[in-house]
Amino acid sequence: MNKMSSSVLMVGLLAAVTGVQADDHKSLVIGTNNWAENIAVANMWKIILEEEHGYDIELSDVSKSVLYSGLANEDIDLSMEIWLPTTDASFLEPHKDEIDVHDVWYEGTGLGLVVPSYVDIDTIPEIGENADAYEYQGRPTILGIDSGSAIAGSTDDAIDVYELPFNQINSSGPAMMAALDDAYQREEPIVVTLWSPHWAFAEYDLKYLEDPKGVYGESDDIHWMSRKDFGDDDPWLTSVLNDWHMDDDSLGGLMAEIEQTGDPVEGAQTWIDENRDLIDEWLAAGDEE
Template sequence: MKKFSVTLLALGVMSAGNVSVADDKSLTIGTNNWAENIAVANMWKILLEEEHDYDIELSDVGKSVLYSGLASGDFDLSLEIWLPTTDAPFLEPYRDRIDVHDVWYRGTGLGLVVPSYADIDSIAELKEQAERYEYQGGPSILGIDSGAAIAGLTDDVISAYDLPFDQINSSGPAMMAALDGAYSREEPMVVTLWSPHWAFAEYDLKYLEDPKGIYGDNEDIYWMARPGLDEDDPWLTSVLNAWHMDDDSLGTLMARIEETGDPEEGARDWINDNRDLVDSWIDDASG
């Protein structure tokens, strides 16, 4: 991994003071395969490389590797940690060796999702309707990578609600392809999903109520970094702390990437269409 030089380059005095960035502007960003993570990682790769002369490597890894890699300095930063519940178990072993920075998205959702035409409203009702949700030979909940936090929480849900279901783990795209097929035939299907996600713009979906609260309350998304990044590159830290997105801005970014089928192309198009918002993050950091 390429690490920052600790030598800083003064860029000059601006209206709000001195702004400094690292001499060696090489960064490795740890990513995972969630749709919003892919979207914002490629957005920042393009912004930093094409407009601020950074050299960015995106490294797609599992959750456990991501956190251990940040703690050991193999990655410089990662753009997504859900707190206070979802990602807390991944952070806990490295709490003193990972710097959690500012919130950039508020009010996430997480849980079991069905098409709105499904005659069900609560996770508890799945037990009585199990036969309607058969997939590959038995009642099933379609999920993503088994190492994801939502997969572990879903195992807890199956146990807590005594559901006669198996969780089928695969990739996010594979799960969405199965949901798309069921939706087009207006068949029941239950999947693990989260907000923000482009699926809620493409399909009429609903979360099943979770009266036991296994999935927790709405959370916020922060970015995190290896220790010392704020000292090595205070300008970048300020920019990322100034970064904020909401359902509209993040949803349109993910939708553009899904439409183009290319994360970099979609992110670049979105940046061009949202120049005022993007510039505000840079201006806020500089000011």
């Protein structure tokens, strides 16, 4: 075989190998929303899957309604967070036949109105009796996150059910936390909407206000979810994510690392480097497929 033929053959072989690699390359869209734990775990999985398993991951930050319709329409492949059986049930219901809900990765959430522990009240009715102490921009206010979130809707219900003379101001999670931090540093009363898991409970001394009428519902578990038949398309990743579990220590540590660095990528990478044994346990489930 002459040199020209050898060169042509080598180019052909390289092209074939490259073609196989391209076919094996998995591109996924992970739908996210602006909850602290959602940002944390989405960036964690993006790093693990891209750096260690050759995936190409796009994180798509969307509203709750767009997230569920995107999964149903297969514009989004998966999302790391759905709270069931209560909080996110209304978002899932219109699309329940087009979305696959997978295993639980965090058990025992919390959700409700939260105040600093130095505030001398313990129940939701009591904030109504002390409304003047919680003025923000001239009127009694509950500071919340985006208006399309489940917790925002529950808070509107709480204002009605408890007949609270309050207004809910909806903004982003970071903006709400900035207001909480400012009030906390000055030891002033403030009431915000919060949930567990959240890094705020490690950073500040906070308490949930008792909800005697059960407006915020019972404790939920957090599952991951995907477009229909994702499990058949990617059984390895489905097995890995079904074996993924986090508790307050592991998830709280991940969120705290991100909060301290101020960068979800840098913080998630640091946490990954320090928790290899745990991550390897999750990944081992896929190797058993």
